Amino acid sequence: MIFTVAIDGPAAAGKGTIAKALAAHFGFAHLDTGLLYRATxxxxxxxxxxxxxxxxxxxxxxxxxxxxxxxxxxxxxxxxAVPEVRAALLQFQKAFARREGGAVLDGRDIGTVICPKAEVKLFVTASDERRAQRRHRELVQADPSLTVDQVLADLKERDARDAARDAAPMKAADDALLLDTTDLAIDAAVAQAVEAVGKALEQGRG
Ligand code: CDP
Ligand code: CDP
Structure with missing residues (x-):
């Protein structure tokens, strides 16, 4: 079975958490595409x-x-933001998306560029403040002097660059399901995503 779940959205919205949970639930492979850019x-x-x-x-x-x-x-x-960097990482991601057995990819351009025909597309968002609080909680352990305001400024700068660039900018695909996790606990966000994927799998079988 070839079946792709594309998850996009701004920094610290919950993409990776939802992607991991979906992959575990449905037995799909998971690729955090942000890791490719971070490692680069x-x-x-x-x-x-x-x-x-x-x-x-x-x-x-x-x-x-x-x-x-x-x-x-x-x-x-x-x-x-460098087109040749994105080009160098393209084939690996495209092949991963269409691998046998199902795949979940999370990033910024999965539903728009990497896999425009993905069976399910989610665009995960949350308020700037909530995202900064969540990311701060993760980073403050390693750097106790870090403030929420610093994290907020960093996230805003990064989101603005990601959304404004010419090469595969961050944006929701026209057919993406919007999932706002501002006031959603992780379990509730995952439950909504599982329902959307479950429905698409049913339709594929029907
Ligand atoms: O986890 P977080 O959302 O903070 O970031 P990430 O997903 O690890 O991505 C880090 C950076 O890589 C993003 O800010 C984007 O500039 C870039 N990225 C991208 O351009 N396209 C992707 N498919 C994934 C990440
Ligand atoms: O992948 P992305 O950067 O979009 O976000 P993430 O790494 O999945 O989530 C960032 C942080 O927010 C993690 O520590 C999650 O546990 C937390 N989170 C949350 O508290 N509530 C949610 N509904 C989603 C994520």
Whole structure:
């Protein structure tokens, strides 16, 4: 069975959490495409040129434990605006989306560019303030001096760059289901996503 769930949306909206839960529920493979850009950005921070960094990505780069920081997020969003970087990462993502057995991919351009024919498309959002609170909770453990306002400013800067770029900007596909998680607990957000995917699977069988 070929079946793709495309999940897009701004930073810290809950994409990855929902993607992981869907993959576990339905037995699909999961690809966090943000990790490809974070790992590319990390190599650029180490001095490599952006396109070479994307072309040279290896499994070891994706396994690094220091990819979730604010600095790497910023570097990721800078390299992500370079068309040749996106081109270097395209085929891997497209092949992953159409692999046998079902796949969930989360990112910014999955429903619009990577897999415009995805069987289910979700665009996950939450208010800026709520997203900053959630991301702050994750990052403050490693950096106790970090404030919610700093995280909020970083997220806004990154979202603005991601939405304004010419190459595969972040935007909801016309046929995406909008999922606002501002006032939704994770379980409730996952339940809505599971219902949407379950319905699409039923239709495919019917
Ligand atoms: O993948 P993305 O950056 O969109 O977000 P995430 O990593 O899935 O979620 C960011 C943080 O928000 C995580 O710590 C989640 O546990 C939390 N979260 C939440 O508290 N409530 C939700 N409805 C969704 C996510
Ligand atoms: O987890 P969070 O939503 O904060 O970020 P991420 O999904 O790890 O993505 C990091 C950065 O990579 C984003 O800000 C985008 O600039 C870029 N990205 C992209 O351009 N296209 C994707 N499909 C995924 C990520």
């Amino acid at each position: 950005g990390r190599r650029v921070m180490d001095g490599e040129a952006p396109v070479a960094a994307a072309e040279n990505l290896a499994a070891d780069d994706l396994a690094r434990t220091d990819l979730r920081t604010g600095d790497v997020g910023k570097a990721a969003s800078e390299v992500a």
